[in-house]
Amino acid sequence: MKSLVVENLGKRYRVGSKRPFDLWALRNVSFTVEPGTILGVIGPNGAGKTTLLKVLSRVTPPTEGRVVGRGRVVPLLALGAGFQQDLSGRDNIYLNAAMYGISAAEVEARLDDIVQFAGLDDFLDSSVKRYSSGMYLRLAFSVAINMRPDILLADEVLAVGDMEFQERCLERVQESGRAGMTVLFVSHDMDAITRLCDRVIWINAGQMMGIGPPEQIVSEYQASAWSTINRRRQTKKSGGHVCKAGEIVFVRLVSAKGKEVGAIKVEDPVWVHIGFRTTLPRLEVRAQIDVLARGALAFRSVMPASVPVDGPADGVAKVQIPAHLLSETTYTISTSLAFFEGDEAYTCELDNATAFHVYDSATGASARGTYRGQLRGAVSPKLEWDMEAHQPAAVLSEPGGAA
Amino acid sequence: MSEVPMPKTLTGDEWVIEPRGEGVRAIARDVWQYRRLLRFFALRSFQKLYRRTVLGVAWLFIRPLFPLLVSTLVFGGVLGVAPGGQVPYFLFLAVGTSVWEFFASSLMWGTRSLELNRGMLSRIYIPRLILPIAMVAPALMTFVIHLGVIIVAFVYYRWTRGIWFFHPLQVGWAVQGFALAWLLSLGIALWTSVPALIARDVRFTLNYVLGFWLFLTPVVYSLDSVPAKYRWAFTLNPMTASVESFKIGLINLGSIDSRQLLTAWGVALFTLISGLLFFSRAERNAADKS
Numbered sequence: 062m063k064s065l066v067v068e069n070l071g072k073r074y075r076v077g078s079k080r081p082f083d084l085w086a087l088r089n090v091s092f093t094v095e096p097g098t099i100l101g102v103i104g105p106n107g108a109g110k111t112t113l114l115k116v117l118s119r120v121t122p123p124t125e126g127r128v129v130g131r132g133r134v135v136p137l138l139a140l141g142a143g144f145q146q147d148l149s150g151r152d153n154i155y156l157n158a159a160m161y162g163i164s165a166a167e168v169e170a171r172l173d174d175i176v177q178f179a180g181l182d183d184f185l186d187s188s189v190k191r192y193s194s195g196m197y198l199r200l201a202f203s204v205a206i207n208m209r210p211d212i213l214l215a216d217e218v219l220a221v222g223d224m225e226f227q228e229r230c231l232e233r234v235q236e237s238g239r240a241g242m243t244v245l246f247v248s249h250d251m252d253a254i255t256r257l258c259d260r261v262i263w264i265n266a267g268q269m270m271g272i273g274p275p276e277q278i279v280s281e282y283q284a285s286a287w288s289t290i291n292r293r294r295q296t297k298k299s300g301g302h303v304c305k306a307g308e309i310v311f312v313r314l315v316s317a318k319g320k321e322v323g324a325i326k327v328e329d330p331v332w333v334h335i336g337f338r339t340t341l342p343r344l345e346v347r348a349q350i351d352v353l354a355r356g357a358l359a360f361r362s363v364m365p366a367s368v369p370v371d372g373p374a375d376g377v378a379k380v381q382i383p384a385h386l387l388s389e390t391t392y393t394i395s396t397s398l399a400f401f402e403g404d405e406a407y408t409c410e411l412d413n414a415t416a417f418h419v420y421d422s423a424t425g426a427s428a429r430g431t432y433r434g435q436l437r438g439a440v441s442p443k444l445e446w447d448m449e450a451h452q453p454a455a456v457l458s459e460p461g462g463a464a
Numbered sequence: 465m466s467e468v469p470m471p472k473t474l475t476g477d478e479w480v481i482e483p484r485g486e487g488v489r490a491i492a493r494d495v496w497q498y499r500r501l502l503r504f505f506a507l508r509s510f511q512k513l514y515r516r517t518v519l520g521v522a523w524l525f526i527r528p529l530f531p532l533l534v535s536t537l538v539f540g541g542v543l544g545v546a547p548g549g550q551v552p553y554f555l556f557l558a559v560g561t562s563v564w565e566f567f568a569s570s571l572m573w574g575t576r577s578l579e580l581n582r583g584m585l586s587r588i589y590i591p592r593l594i595l596p597i598a599m600v601a602p603a604l605m606t607f608v609i610h611l612g613v614i615i616v617a618f619v620y621y622r623w624t625r626g627i628w629f630f631h632p633l634q635v636g637w638a639v640q641g642f643a644l645a646w647l648l649s650l651g652i653a654l655w656t657s658v659p660a661l662i663a664r665d666v667r668f669t670l671n672y673v674l675g676f677w678l679f680l681t682p683v684v685y686s687l688d689s690v691p692a693k694y695r696w697a698f699t700l701n702p703m704t705a706s707v708e709s710f711k712i713g714l715i716n717l718g719s720i721d722s723r724q725l726l727t728a729w730g731v732a733l734f735t736l737i738s739g740l741l742f743f744s745r746a747e748r749n750a751a752d753k754s
Binding site for chain 2: 116131156212
């Protein structure tokens with residue numbers, strides 16, 4: 062018996078007021094979930110993940126297709142959406158349960174479990190507006206999981222909160238999963254997705270791109286998601302990339318195999334290709350890239366010398382970013398080309414020309430080795446480490462040490 | 465995508481989500497399951513009456529009483545409207561106003577019920593029908609205060625004039641008039657609450673409509689004072705039947721015939737049933753409109 066059967070689900074929104082057009086937030090989405098499965102839902106922002114959960118939790122009706130499910134559905138969508146600031150924790154537990162359509166008697170029976178998991182004993186009767194955001198979160202999660210849902214819908218919520226609580230939540234989710242609870246877990250945290258989920262579906266622009274084992278789908282998604290962004294950026298019209306002497310035609314990220322990529326592993330080198338066109342004869346061309354991590358400049362690299370180009374011509378400037386240099390984050394690349402014609406200089410620039418994601422496949426070969434924590438900084442170069450240690454006996458034999 | 469075998473019939477705890485609504489019966493079942501929310505939304509709307517005010521709960525009394533006193537001065541004093549019999553104008557006005565105000569504010573709160581809970585609608589599923597039903601609470605509260613005023617007035621006039629205006633044997637009429645006002649306001653609110661999510665015009669228009677409607681309903685004047693050739697127009701107004709019934713029930717003053725009463729109930733029930741059907745279709749997209 063399936064826990065959830067989704068067939069050809071589609072959700073259409075009518076957007077825009079002046080010239081309205083149809084936007085399919087979901088289209089032809091079909092999948093089935095066995096009881097006890099933790100199903101990860103991944104995809105870029107606006108892909109339709111939240112719409113999917115909203116349809117499943119009956120907040121909004123589908124436009125086509127249908128869903129058949131078994132048992133109690135508890136949405137953990139906007140965490141604490143049902144909470145009332147001026148009510149006490151206790152009242153909010155009952156209220157929250159009422160919003161899931163659950164009787165007071167059932168809450169009564171589980172009250173101890175709820176309070177215990179949330180760790181709220183002393184605060185149960187004070188109003189939730191006095192709660193810290195962590196307590197708020199714990200209470201919301203505790204109510205939801207203790208309602209013993211057959212299907213839990215979690216939208217990014219498990220990824221908030223402190224590490225210790227996250228761990229406890231994930232543990233509890235896994236435990237309930239073994240007991241037969243089905244979970245739909247939407248997250249951008251690929252680490253949590255691969256760790257937690259049994260299967261993953263990948264949605265993009267409302268369409269299902271794939272469903273399968275987490276490692277496979279996540280890496281497919283990561284490779285594709287970032288090159289999609291690159292294409293989008295390059296179609297953007299802006300005048301800066303054209304100047305009197307030439308223009309930047311494209312900026313691509315290319316792997317060692319010569320394939321265009323959007324995401325790379327920290328232990329692989331990557332090449333940035335800057336395609337350009339010149340319009341004037343006898344130019345000297347020099348290229349430059351700025352690599353930005355989270356909007357801040359990580360480093361700039363400039364061609365050591367300019368190269369003569371006899372135009373009009375098409376060309377590509379290539380620069381290799383070595384392996385074991387970048388850290389696990391999202392980088393954007395801005396490029397500029399300088400054209401020299403005698404004493405005259407022209408430049409064209411393409412800001413945010415491309416973006417890519419760097420990830421660690423955790424094989425132990427990267428700069429982090431077996432370290433599991435977070436590496437900070439705009440770059441994480443692989444450096445040589447060494448350590449020496451001596452026997453404390455050496456201290457005793459020092460001259461004068463015994464006197 | 466591969467074809468997924470779909471179960472033909474649902475068993476036990478299975479449920480299905482489809483583009484089409486599940487109909488009024490499923491909604492009724494849902495409302496019953498979520499009935500505890502009625503109390504919550506009732507309390508919440510009730511708090512909106514006086515939250516963030518300096519005078520606080522005092523507003524509950526000021527808001528209904530102040531217009532009543534002003535109207536008594538203007539209509540009863542300056543314009544000299546006489547209700548007929550020995551009934552003092554204040555008492556006459558208080559009785560008519562109590563049921564009319566209940567109708568008007570129940571309709572306004574019902575119309576705004578979805579809009580005021582907009583944020584919740586787009587985040588969590590609740591049977592939306594709960595909202596227009598529960599949000600009658602503030603109107604009920606005002607009604608109870610009006611009733612209190614009427615009781616005090618009964619006692620006061622018994623004491624000063626020696627006349628006991630209340631007719632306990634006819635109180636059934638008052639209950640009937642009140643029920644009529646309630647069902648009619650809920651019926652209209654079922655039509656207006658979903659459109660009010662999209663356009664505030666609904667609420668603004670309704671304000672004007674209620675302003676006119678009050679003058680077409682014998683609240684500040686008695687139906688007897690209306691010239692006979694205009695009476696027919698009043699019989700079409702279901703609120704005439706409601707207010708007259710209420711007055712008969714409390715102060716034995718008013719006139720109504722069975723045809724008028726049946727018409728009024730017919731209109732109210734038709735509005736309510738058609739409203740339920742409309743609401744059950746329209747509410748499904750409520751989350752997308754907020």
